[in-house]
Amino acid sequence: MNPFYREYSDYLAERFEGKVQKITIDTGAVCPNRDGTLGHGGCIYCSNDAFSPGRHRGESVTAQIEQGKAFFARKYPAMRYLAYFQSHTATHAAAGTFMSQVLEAAEVRDVAGIIVGTRPDCMPRELLDMLSDFNRRNMPLMIEYGMETSSNSTLARINRCHTHECTVDAVERTHKAGIDCGVHLIFGLPGEDRSVMLESVDAVNRLPVSFVKFHQMQIVCGTALARSVAEGREAAHCFNLDDYIDFCCTVIGKLRHDIAIDRFTAQCPASMLIAPKWGIKNYEFTAKLHRRLRELSSSRM
Numbered sequence: 001m002n003p004f005y006r007e008y009s010d011y012l013a014e015r016f017e018g019k020v021q022k023i024t025i026d027t028g029a030v031c032p033n034r035d036g037t038l039g040h041g042g043c044i045y046c047s048n049d050a051f052s053p054g055r056h057r058g059e060s061v062t063a064q065i066e067q068g069k070a071f072f073a074r075k076y077p078a079m080r081y082l083a084y085f086q087s088h089t090a091t092h093a094a095a096g097t098f099m100s101q102v103l104e105a106a107e108v109r110d111v112a113g114i115i116v117g118t119r120p121d122c123m124p125r126e127l128l129d130m131l132s133d134f135n136r137r138n139m140p141l142m143i144e145y146g147m148e149t150s151s152n153s154t155l156a157r158i159n160r161c162h163t164h165e166c167t168v169d170a171v172e173r174t175h176k177a178g179i180d181c182g183v184h185l186i187f188g189l190p191g192e193d194r195s196v197m198l199e200s201v202d203a204v205n206r207l208p209v210s211f212v213k214f215h216q217m218q219i220v221c222g223t224a225l226a227r228s229v230a231e232g233r234e235a236a237h238c239f240n241l242d243d244y245i246d247f248c249c250t251v252i253g254k255l256r257h258d259i260a261i262d263r264f265t266a267q268c269p270a271s272m273l274i275a276p277k278w279g280i281k282n283y284e285f286t287a288k289l290h291r292r293l294r295e296l297s298s299s300r301m
């Protein structure tokens with residue numbers, strides 16, 4: 001048991017028997033911030049090639065899950081799976097179309113639950129009602145919303161094309177619908193200092209969420225942010241590793257204790273990453289973070 005914060009694995013262990021593993025699914029849906037519904041350029045830091053390479057585009061939901069199972073079952077034959085609709089904006093499709101993809105995933109043997117990752121402005125009432133019904137009757141379903149920050153001026157600066165009020169509304173509606181949900185924050189967004197980032201953590205504490213994901217701002221090749229930084233039009237705050245570890249310790253001290261933390265870092269392919277180049281794997285980051293938490297705890301004794 002982690003004495004410093006609630007781990008996402010503990011949250012999953014309370015909801016599912018045995019070991020579960022996420023399998024990411026790409027439904028082929030596009031993002032409303034790219035297809036012209038909201039805009040064409042997308043969020044300034046976004047490169048879907050970096051964060052969810054579209055290698056499965058065109059393959060059925062079942063085929064993608066079976067490929068994932070074949071990979072993980074070699075090591076853990078008793079593993080069960082969570083179908084993770086994460087790539088692009090899977091809920092930016094007709095509600096019936098997305099539900100048929102969820103139902104297809106649920107039919108695959110050894111799938112124990114569903115996770116839907118999406119934008120807060122892409123959860124219409126009709127779809128939420130369907131997902132709520134599915135969650136009650138079929139199997140556990142969880143929703144993750146990309147909140148990114150609670151600052152509306154930052155949301156405008158990074159071209160998210162939604163407000164913080166939109167996130168609050170989506171999370172509250174989801175909670176009322178009986179669905180467990182979580183949010184995603186990015187630390188180091190352009191224009192944000194530590195106090196603004198910690199205001200976002202306070203805002204998360206006020207939401208009825210069960211879990212949260214954090215990651216450091218990354219400048220990725222081919223993005224609008226990379227171009228703006230190269231041309232001197234934008235300054236992104238890229239944490240160095242030690243500063244980020246210390247910042248995460250502060251966040252842990254501030255976050256509501258019942259909220260499980262899924263992760264602290266993201267890793268895009270090294271060939272696409274401009275900054276920050278920490279050169280460590282996620283598990284190495286976690287080990288360093290835990291060491292720092294122990295040091296801080298013993299220095300307070």
Ligand code: SF4
Nearest residue numbers: 031033042043046088
């Ligand atoms: S980060 Fe998400 S919401 Fe923003 S452009 Fe990329 S896919 Fe769309």
